[in-house]
Amino acid sequence: MAENQGEVKLLGVGESPFVCRVVIALKLKGIEYEFIEENLGNKSDLLLKYNPIHKKVPVLVHNEKPVSESLVIVEYIDEAFKGNPILPTEPYQRALARFWSKFIDEKIVPAVRKAVFTLDEVEREKGIEESLEALQFLENELKSKFFGGDEIGFLDIAATIIAYWVPIFQEVTGLQIFTSDKFPKLYNWSQELINHPIIKESLPPREPLLAFFKGRIEALSASK
Known part of the structure; x- marks a missing residue:
């Protein structure tokens, strides 16, 4: 403790x-x-x-x-709490980490939700397009092993949803938004992240998550 x-x-x-x-x-x-x-x-x-x-x-x-x-x-x-700093110490880097984390919640998450959970085909296509565009910005921003450099930082934590949840959404829906072909740097980062010991033990088990989101998609389709 x-x-x-x-x-x-x-x-x-x-x-x-x-x-x-x-x-x-x-x-x-x-x-x-x-x-x-x-x-x-x-x-x-x-x-x-x-x-x-x-x-x-x-x-x-x-x-x-x-x-x-x-x-x-x-x-x-x-x-x-002291030790293992999460945000960068340098003010500009801190501001960038906050900016891109907000970008994930305000741009990427809503776009992915639209692509995954929308029944309307036109809206779904719009969601896919917006997701790809937003992920490209993040791909361009990644300059090292993690967004936080050699260690996991604030933006890496914010982006865990991309590394772990988006591939699960893809498996459930058959969508191909976040792939190694489209986003090689982000994809490599995602593998490093989810295989990091602390992240690995923090993530919920994959199979129950798959079942949970399969259930949500099926319920959506049934309510059509």
């Missing part, structure tokens, strides 16, 4: 890439925490108490103080 870490709880669901970001940050820092599994179909009083505004996971509770939104939580963890 990290020295003087206090009481740390994480409210989340196992299949969420946003919850996984927080798990990675906690493990990188060596923080012990209690994981409280939420049922988003029947939200607990605890979740409504700690995140009354968005009523969403993840929520980190440190000494009874709640912090919400995955990227905000990762920054909080970096500042609240």
Whole structure:
């Protein structure tokens, strides 16, 4: 346990890439925490108490103080606990890491969602196009083994959804958005990332995730 870490709880669901970001940050820092599994179909009083505004996971509770939104939580963890810095120390690099992480959540995630979970063919094609365009920007931004250099950093954590979840979406739907042919640098980065010991132990098991998203796609198709 990290020295003087206090009481740390994480409210989340196992299949969420946003919850996984927080798990990675906690493990990188060596923080012990209690994981409280939420049922988003029947939200607990605890979740409504700690995140009354968005009523969403993840929520980190440190000494009874709640912090919400995955990227905000990762920054909080970096500042609240010593050792293994996650954000770059140089101000411009910090700003870039924040910018590209926001880009993932505001551009890549919505585009991929549209491509994977939209039944309308025109909208789906639009989602695929937007995903490819956005991923190309990220491909051009990758200059080393990880976005954080030789070590995993803030942007790598933010981009775990691309490395691990997008290939699962592809397997479920048959889409080919993120491939080694289209994005060689990003693809190599994704393999390095998901095979890193700390990331590996932080990721939810693949088979249940596949089954979960297969179920979601089938339910969508049935509601057509």
